[in-house]
Amino acid sequence: MSKAIILIGFMGAGKTTVGRELSKKLGVSMTDTDWEIEKKAGISINEIFATKGEEEFRRLETKLLEELRFDNYNGVIATGGGMPLREENRKLLGKIGRIYYLKTDEEKIFARISENKDRPLINTENPRERVHKLFEERADIYEEAGHVIIDGGESPKAVAEAILKDYKKWVKQK
Ligand code: S3P
Numbered sequence: 001m002s003k004a005i006i007l008i009g010f011m012g013a014g015k016t017t018v019g020r021e022l023s024k025k026l027g028v029s030m031t032d033t034d035w036e037i038e039k040k041a042g043i044s045i046n047e048i049f050a051t052k053g054e055e056e057f058r059r060l061e062t063k064l065l066e067e068l069r070f071d072n073y074n075g076v077i078a079t080g081g082g083m084p085l086r087e088e089n090r091k092l093l094g095k096i097g098r099i100y101y102l103k104t105d106e107e108k109i110f111a112r113i114s115e116n117k118d119r120p121l122i123n124t125e126n127p128r129e130r131v132h133k134l135f136e137e138r139a140d141i142y143e144e145a146g147h148v149i150i151d152g153g154e155s156p157k158a159v160a161e162a163i164l165k166d167y168k169k170w171v172k173q174k
Pocket residue numbers: 009010011012015034045079080081082083118119120121
């Protein structure tokens with residue numbers, strides 16, 4: 001069975017940065033589901049949303065998890081913010097490893113992501129309002145999907161340490 005470290009949470013929660021930190025500390029590889037999808041599709045996430053739509057992007061996310069599941073992947077996986085939305089994805093994630101929800105408050109998230117144009121979901125007239133709405137829709141889903149809830153407001157190093165503390169115990173029990 002795979003024993004990956006899986007990071008979930010809202011865009012801008014620090015999944016990729018913390019993932020890099022963890023991969024360095026553990027000496028294992030790291031991947032980000034957005035990168036994998038872009039590599040396979042040969043176009044950016046923005047382009048996928050613009051030309052094929054969000055539904056197609058969600059389908060690609062599920063397809064990627066199915067592939068990872070059979071790969072016996074034991075590294076670190078940073079997921080796109082919407083990955084846990086589909087129930088089948090939550091089930092697949094649980095089969096791939098231990099799921100950590102990097103919980104961060106709305107204000108901090110907005111401050112981190114508002115300058116960035118790479119996130120099609122908030123490329124709207126009122127991104128602040130959009131973030132608020134997404135928060136309302138998703139907060140409970142993240143809480144439920146995470147095996148462990150981690151305070152994502154700390155520095156990436158501290159967040160990685162907190163995850164490692166739990167992960168090492170979990171791996172021993174496996
Ligand atoms: C999304 C988050 C993005 C990316 C896509 C959709 C979402 O990933 O997958 O833009 O639905 O929250 P990050 O969380 O890495 O920004």
